[in-house]
Every structure is written in C-alpha cells, then in structure tokens.
Amino acid sequence: MVATVMVEKLGLKVEDHPDPYQLTWLKKGNVVKVKHRCLVQFSIGTRYSDEVWCEVVPMDACHILLGRPW
Template structure:
C-alpha cells in the first residue's frame, strides 16, 4: 500500500476473458499485489458496453456483435450461516450504489493458511510454570460457527427503561 492509503498499481494488463460460449472480450486491468484475484467488471466496462441492469431479475444485459447477452446470478443457493452479533456486510443494492459512486473497487478475499506456532522465548518460562493448565493439543483455527442460542425479540419502536429511574422492585424484575 502507498503512504497515502492507496494501492500501488505496478502495471496494466490487457485481459482476454469469456462468459459462456458467445461472449468473449478484452479489458484493461490495473495490476496490484494481492494473494488471490477475481475478474471484476466495474462501471467503466458497464458504460462502454451500455449494460442495462434489471433489478427485478438481478440480471445484466447488453448487445455484443448483434447478439443479446444476459448475465444472471449463480443458481447455487447456499444456506446462510447465522453467527449473531454485528455484521459488516453490504446488501447487493448498497454495494451497487457504492460501485456506481466510485470508479475504483477493491476486493478482499480471505484465505486461511496453516502456520507453524512457536512459543516465544520470553513466554516459555510462563508456559512451563503452568504446563498443567495448557492442553497438550490445541484445536486448529477458530471454533465452528453456531446459531443464536438466546434471542430477545423486542417490539418495534419500544424503548428500554433506564434502570436508574426505576423503583427497586422494577429494577429487580428487569435483572431477572
């Protein structure tokens, strides 16, 4: 990354790609350092090809060599995993708004990599002192995702009472 928070573009590349059997095209891409890549067709490509988005079917259509090309989402439907807590995801509509407002889109794809874990020399005496507390084998990675076990349904627009403005009896009831 550059000092100003941007990404250093090392070079540009003319990439040839195809979607299906009928659509083959070439697009200029900026090359940046990253561990993985995907082909992102952003606003400049949509503008150059006069792409029309159909929000109802969530499809993109355009004419290419006098043939109408329609791009539709994958038909694979994965069951969403409920993790609870705060989510940091954008809806498709919000993502498309962000793409339309900006000429540049960054993609981050996480990839889990197995790493060798070694105990630092400064921590080795502490680990040796409490060897009976640490298990012999630690599970690799994070624990599996679980569904919400306890959920509280609140009425829309309801305001939770502040505990310092309650009588002692009401406060005890709220704590239960």
C-alpha cells in the first residue's frame, strides 16, 4: 500500500484498481475503500531495487507499507 499523499507529491501515475475492495484493519473503526493502484519503484540500500503494484489509500502512519502490519 502507498499513501495518497506520497502519490500526489511524487506525481505517480494512478489507475483504477481492477478489483476494488474495502479494508477495515487499516484505520480503527473506519472502512477504507481501495479504488486505485499505482506502480511504485523503490530500493533498499544500493543493491536491491524493485517495483510493485500498490493500493493507494489514505495513511498517516507511513508512506509505503509492504505487507500487512501484525
């Protein structure tokens, strides 16, 4: 997942999600509708880089979330 704010600030291209759905675990007590996605390129250190399709959602805890928080 990627924060809406990050997508806007970096000018990433957004497209409609092919299978929209709702999340209930991201924001306590609220339902978040996932309607968009974008392809995000990222790197960890100097040796690893990749790109991943991320759902675009409003988040204030982080900019990108790779996996579900446990």
